[in-house]
Amino acid sequence: MKPFTTCVHAGAKVEPTTGAIMYPIFTTSTYVQEEPAKHKGFDYSRADNPTRQAYEEALAATEGAQHGLSFASGLAAVQAVVQLLDPGSRILVCDDVYGGTGRLFRRLFAKYNLDFQFIDMADPAAVKSAAVKSAATKLIWVETPTHPMMKVIDIRAMAQIAKSTGAILVVDNTFASPIFQNPLNLGADIVLHSTTKYIGGHSDLIGGALMTSRQDLFEQLKFIQFAGGAVPSPFDAYLMHRSLKTLGVRMMQHNKNGIAVAEFLASHKRVRQVMYPGLKSHPQHTVAAEQMSGFSGMVSFDLNGTYDDVLKFLKKLKIFALAESLGGVESLVNHPEKMTHASVPEEMRKKLGIGPSLIRLSCGIEDTDDLIADINQAL
Numbered sequence: 001m002k003p004f005t006t007c008v009h010a011g012a013k014v015e016p017t018t019g020a021i022m023y024p025i026f027t028t029s030t031y032v033q034e035e036p037a038k039h040k041g042f043d044y045s046r047a048d049n050p051t052r053q054a055y056e057e058a059l060a061a062t063e064g065a066q067h068g069l070s071f072a073s074g075l076a077a078v079q080a081v082v083q084l085l086d087p088g089s090r091i092l093v094c095d096d097v098y099g100g101t102g103r104l105f106r107r108l109f110a111k112y113n114l115d116f117q118f119i120d121m122a123d124p125a126a127v128k129s130a131a132v133k134s135a136a137t138k139l140i141w142v143e144t145p146t147h148p149m150m151k152v153i154d155i156r157a158m159a160q161i162a163k164s165t166g167a168i169l170v171v172d173n174t175f176a177s178p179i180f181q182n183p184l185n186l187g188a189d190i191v192l193h194s195t196t197k198y199i200g201g202h203s204d205l206i207g208g209a210l211m212t213s214r215q216d217l218f219e220q221l222k223f224i225q226f227a228g229g230a231v232p233s234p235f236d237a238y239l240m241h242r243s244l245k246t247l248g249v250r251m252m253q254h255n256k257n258g259i260a261v262a263e264f265l266a267s268h269k270r271v272r273q274v275m276y277p278g279l280k281s282h283p284q285h286t287v288a289a290e291q292m293s294g295f296s297g298m299v300s301f302d303l304n305g306t307y308d309d310v311l312k313f314l315k316k317l318k319i320f321a322l323a324e325s326l327g328g329v330e331s332l333v334n335h336p337e338k339m340t341h342a343s344v345p346e347e348m349r350k351k352l353g354i355g356p357s358l359i360r361l362s363c364g365i366e367d368t369d370d371l372i373a374d375i376n377q378a379l
């Protein structure tokens with residue numbers, strides 16, 4: 001099936017007792033057993049829940065994976081992947097990673113004798129030389145497009161490096177969504193999503209997901225999910241499954257608005273630089289056009305002005321709401337230095353270019369002309 005059909009139909013089951021086309025929300029923590037350990041496949045909802053199971057089947061299908069697992073947040077999914085590793089492991093991480101992911105690595109997991117190396121992965125040669133430097137390299141952590149500088153990392157090149165060094169390749173595919181990029185088809189071992197974003201799509205929940213076709217990794221991750229317990233509630237699983245059905249059509253409008261906003265900003269005299277993989281001027285546009293079928297609704301730009309000018313711009317916006325997060329139907333604006341990436345060490349922020357004049361937009365699904373008019377009047 002093609003992606004839009006998959007989104008609508010994957011994991012959709014008719015409820016057997018009534019024929020209801022929408023699968024129910026099983027709000028139960030436990031299940032009655034006929035005899036000890038003799039049951040209908042469910043014994044406790046931390047381990048499995050029918051509503052969650054239907055959603056996880058759908059998640060897997062959207063990435064062309066054998067298996068899908070859902071988590072209580074994107075960062076709970078990040079944690080599960082790191083928990084695959086033994087102490088002493090070395091992890092290569094793209095330098096421009098979501099602030100919360102970097103904070104989890106630097107401030108929590110670094111305590112457990114895990115060595116995180118932050119590298120500019122837009123340069124595959126740098127990743128290769130870092131990977132071969134130590135046999136302890138067990139994981140390559142890619143986010144593409146990156147966050148907030150919108151760098152694009154060549155997933156196929158990373159997969160080759162991972163394969164030749166025996167490391168696991170995980171790709172955080174949150175920004176592209178499964179509609180525009182499928183990392184497993186490009187050689188990744190695990191795909192991660194913060195389903196809080198495009199998959200959830202309505203800014204009304206927090207969730208995370210992992211997809212993989214590797215049976216060995218699935219079994220370990222399923223154990224981590226069950227043993228650690230960071231699972232979504234049946235209600236959230238239902239909401240995310242419901243949202244998946246419209247992911248395809250929503251992404252088309254996010255993409256249309258992203259392209260239009262990026263082009264408009266690129267032509268405006270009060271804008272110093274626009275970072276959007278869909279622009280021909282983007283340094284990795286060729287890789288982006290090869291591995292993505294759309295560029296999504298995330299646009300970063302540098303305002304040609306001071307922090308005071310940025311504050312004025314943010315106050316003047318009427319449609320774009322100043323808030324963390326992204327990927328919802330409504331447009332949002334974020335100031336990475338003070339908001340999403342405040343936990344990134346200052347030195348690293350400087351190196352990456354996350355400064356006072358950097359602004360990140362999450363273009364929603366409103367009418368394109370309204371979004372452009374809003375930005376134009378604020379500029």
Ligand code: P1T
Pocket residue numbers: 073074075076098100101143147172174175193194195196206207208324325326334340
């Ligand atoms: O917020 P949570 O569902 O735990 O997901 C974390 C996460 C992981 N990966 C990416 C690429 C993300 O963007 C995020 C969360 N990001 C934001 C809250 C934000 O405003 O960028």
